Amino acid sequence: MSNRFSFRLIATDGAARAGEIATAHGPVRTPAFMPVGTQAAIKAVHHDEVRAAGADIILANTYHLMLRPGAERVAALGGLHEFMHWPLPILTDSGGYQVMSLAPLRKVAEAGVTFRSHIDGAVVELTPERAIEVQILLGSDIAMQLDECVRLPAERNDIERAVQLSLRWAERCTRAFESAPDGRALFGIVQGGDDQRWREASARALVGIGFDGYAVGGLAVGEPQDAMLKVVGETAPALPAERPRYLMGVGTPADILAAVARGIDMFDCVLPTRNGRHGLAFTRFGPINIKNAHHAEDPRPLDAASRCAAAREFSRAYLHHLFKAGEALGGTLLSVVNLFYYQDLMAGARAAIAAGRYADYVAQIKEQWTAKRDLQM
Amino acid sequence: MSNRFSFRLIATDGAARAGEIATAHGPVRTPAFMPVGTQAAIKAVHHDEVRAAGADIILANTYHLMLRPGAERVAALGGLHEFMHWPLPILTDSGGYQVMSLAPLRKVAEAGVTFRSHIDGAVVELTPERAIEVQILLGSDIAMQLDECVRLPAERNDIERAVQLSLRWAERCTRAFESAPDGRALFGIVQGGDDQRWREASARALVGIGFDGYAVGGLAVGEPQDAMLKVVGETAPALPAERPRYLMGVGTPADILAAVARGIDMFDCVLPTRNGRHGLAFTRFGPINIKNAHHAEDPRPLDAASRCAAAREFSRAYLHHLFKAGEALGGTLLSVVNLFYYQDLMAGARAAIAAGRYADYVAQIKEQWTAKRDLQM
Numbered sequence: 001m002s003n004r005f006s007f008r009l010i011a012t013d014g015a016a017r018a019g020e021i022a023t024a025h026g027p028v029r030t031p032a033f034m035p036v037g038t039q040a041a042i043k044a045v046h047h048d049e050v051r052a053a054g055a056d057i058i059l060a061n062t063y064h065l066m067l068r069p070g071a072e073r074v075a076a077l078g079g080l081h082e083f084m085h086w087p088l089p090i091l092t093d094s095g096g097y098q099v100m101s102l103a104p105l106r107k108v109a110e111a112g113v114t115f116r117s118h119i120d121g122a123v124v125e126l127t128p129e130r131a132i133e134v135q136i137l138l139g140s141d142i143a144m145q146l147d148e149c150v151r152l153p154a155e156r157n158d159i160e161r162a163v164q165l166s167l168r169w170a171e172r173c174t175r176a177f178e179s180a181p182d183g184r185a186l187f188g189i190v191q192g193g194d195d196q197r198w199r200e201a202s203a204r205a206l207v208g209i210g211f212d213g214y215a216v217g218g219l220a221v222g223e224p225q226d227a228m229l230k231v232v233g234e235t236a237p238a239l240p241a242e243r244p245r246y247l248m249g250v251g252t253p254a255d256i257l258a259a260v261a262r263g264i265d266m267f268d269c270v271l272p273t274r275n276g277r278h279g280l281a282f283t284r285f286g287p288i289n290i291k292n293a294h295h296a297e298d299p300r301p302l303d304a305a306s307r308c309a310a311a312r313e314f315s316r317a318y319l320h321h322l323f324k325a326g327e328a329l330g331g332t333l334l335s336v337v338n339l340f341y342y343q344d345l346m347a348g349a350r351a352a353i354a355a356g357r358y359a360d361y362v363a364q365i366k367e368q369w370t371a372k373r374d375l376q377m
Numbered sequence: 378m379s380n381r382f383s384f385r386l387i388a389t390d391g392a393a394r395a396g397e398i399a400t401a402h403g404p405v406r407t408p409a410f411m412p413v414g415t416q417a418a419i420k421a422v423h424h425d426e427v428r429a430a431g432a433d434i435i436l437a438n439t440y441h442l443m444l445r446p447g448a449e450r451v452a453a454l455g456g457l458h459e460f461m462h463w464p465l466p467i468l469t470d471s472g473g474y475q476v477m478s479l480a481p482l483r484k485v486a487e488a489g490v491t492f493r494s495h496i497d498g499a500v501v502e503l504t505p506e507r508a509i510e511v512q513i514l515l516g517s518d519i520a521m522q523l524d525e526c527v528r529l530p531a532e533r534n535d536i537e538r539a540v541q542l543s544l545r546w547a548e549r550c551t552r553a554f555e556s557a558p559d560g561r562a563l564f565g566i567v568q569g570g571d572d573q574r575w576r577e578a579s580a581r582a583l584v585g586i587g588f589d590g591y592a593v594g595g596l597a598v599g600e601p602q603d604a605m606l607k608v609v610g611e612t613a614p615a616l617p618a619e620r621p622r623y624l625m626g627v628g629t630p631a632d633i634l635a636a637v638a639r640g641i642d643m644f645d646c647v648l649p650t651r652n653g654r655h656g657l658a659f660t661r662f663g664p665i666n667i668k669n670a671h672h673a674e675d676p677r678p679l680d681a682a683s684r685c686a687a688a689r690e691f692s693r694a695y696l697h698h699l700f701k702a703g704e705a706l707g708g709t710l711l712s713v714v715n716l717f718y719y720q721d722l723m724a725g726a727r728a729a730i731a732a733g734r735y736a737d738y739v740a741q742i743k744e745q746w747t748a749k750r751d752l753q754m
Contacts, residue, residue: 043705069698077674083692083698084695085691313462315460331705
């Protein structure tokens with residue numbers, strides 16, 4: 001296996017792109033969806049099912065892993081791939097986003113961010129250098145720069161300050177990453193809130209620094225879909241065509257389809273597993289809330305034609321029963337169903353882009369969501 | 378597939394027996410361990426793993442299923458095998474034991490037992506006839522008579538009364554079971570507490586009524602192992618050699634090995650899955666509490682030579698992390714490890730009995746539990 005990180009475009013269809021990332025742990029076909037393994041585990045799902053669904057790469061959260069079990073411990077155990085027994089590519093975020101959303105008493109300064117661990121209250125400092133050190137210790141194939149993400153809506157001043165700080169951190173991350181072993185990649189993160197001028201300035205400056213790939217950050221934080229897509233549509237063209245583009249934390253199937261049309265190559269989101277654990281199945285016929293009473297006596301499977309055995313083999317009545325009875329197996333099965341759904345959605349997108357019919361693909365998917373409403377019931 | 382229920386002895390070694398039960402849903406190799414699927418699901422474990430572990434048969438709890446989703450609903454959905462998508466044999470208990478242990482405001486009378494549902498407080502009556510009707514609706518391969526189980530220690534009067542009532546219920550169950558479809562089996566349950574005289578009287582009377590198999594009930598309710606084994610050792614010889622013998626709710630690996638030596642053919646217990654969810658792994662080297670801090674940096678698998686992939690592939694450090702981090706996958710993986718362990722223990726017992734070296738097998742298993750103590754640490 002080559003140790004080199006690279007990206008090649010295979011096909012484009014309008015702004016939509018199909019490609020392949022090469023990593024030391026194997027290829028990632030794009031557009032790619034990365035299941036989220038926050039604490040080195042995809043919640044309630046066995047690794048084998050994640051692979052069977054077709055995931056080429058997963059995401060793990062630096063914030064959680066640096067606190068427990070600790071980056072140095074993971075490194076001593078051979079790195080994250082060996083620790084969690086996941087042989088395929090792994091992307092780690094920088095930890096910054098979770099510090100902002102989870103840690104109490106966080107304080108952002110030029111040097112970095114200081115916070116209290118949500119686990120034991122210990123005071124922890126996360127600098128750009130430490131964020132990179134942790135990710136090198138974890139051994140992820142793709143590391144992310146530390147950035148500051150502002151909540152939307154935000155004042156122009158706050159956006160400007162966060163963009164400028166994130167850019168200085170980006171430079172420091174790049175320098176810190178020089179010590180990374182061969183084959184590891186570092187992505188920069190475009191910030192700028194909903195301000196097109198700052199998004200473009202952020203993108204331009206990051207490209208000037210030079211990264212292996214570029215993420216669009218600070219979205220999927222509660223803003224309406226059209227606001228998110230507007231930023232994506234304006235930011236993607238400012239990023240180099242020959243590098244992968246990653247839209248962080250997105251999203252619903254509709255979000256992903258629309259972002260792919262705007263030139264995004266990579267996605268991560270907790271939705272397939274979180275919604276699965278809460279009884280919501282993504283299917284070709286649209287979302288199905290299996291806890292609804294009308295499923296209690298329905299002998300039909302979620303989708304008799306699914307590639308996923310759980311969607312084909314178990315009746316809606318049984319899945320409904322598992323949730324009503326509080327059996328964890330229900331959440332596991334629906335998470336698996338959803339991971340298969342998301343991966344099949346991406347595989348379909350890749351094939352459609354290669355065939356030059358991506359718009360038709362999206363139209364067809366959306367038509368099925370609404371046309372077969374009886375199959376949602 | 379033959380529709381006939383039958384049992385044939387393949388080998389004996391002292392009192393230990395190896396055999397095979399034939400059912401409409403396939404064979405059950407004995408001595409057999411039945412994983413417990415209380416609510417039509419083995420807790421936190423996918424059916425495929427239960428089968429891969431080697432289980433020929435599972436147990437489901439009538440009490441839970443009659444309350445939710447309801448026996449009539451399961452029947453309308455094709456019976457329990459189809460409802461839960463489990464194609465192999467299923468044994469259902471009568472519901473009586475769970476009424477005694479779970480339901481509030483229970484009242485035992487000649488007609489049956491009345492109780493409030495622990496789910497919605499509804500008043501439910503479980504008569505011998507209804508217990509059989511429910512099990513016929515569920516479609517289990519092996520149904521159990523309704524009985525009354527007294528708590529130990531018990532007064533002689535209480536034991537006598539419970540034995541006599543259980544025998545009258547046994548007769549009523551037999552009559553009710555005449556309407557069962559071909560191929561279904563009904564087991565009687567020997568009661569009598571720790572009183573040898575009443576155990577023998579109960580066994581004799583049940584054999585007089587005539588059942589497809591015989592269970593030893595009222596044990597594994599907190600009494601010491603030697604008290605349990607004494608009853609088993611005195612009761613098994615009073616049961617016909619040509620029928621399967623089932624020790625309900627037992628037990629630890631040591632309990633099972635000792636009961637097999639006394640002529641028991643079938644077991645069920647929540648231990649492998651319950652302990653697995655609580656971080657306790659059964660291994661060749663004895664039990665391992667994966668939550669103990671000294672596992673945090675241990676790169677060794679639970680058992681590199683296990684037939685179970687989870688025991689071979691994941692490090693103790695990773696399994697420890699999953700429990701510390703509250704990841705449900707940890708409980709799933711250890712439950713699977715334990716189900717494989719129990720099934721391998723039974724497979725080894727069957728082979729040893731067939732080879733006439735069961736005592737050696739037990740000695741060897743126990744020697745490994747103590748000799749390799751460093752592998753428990």
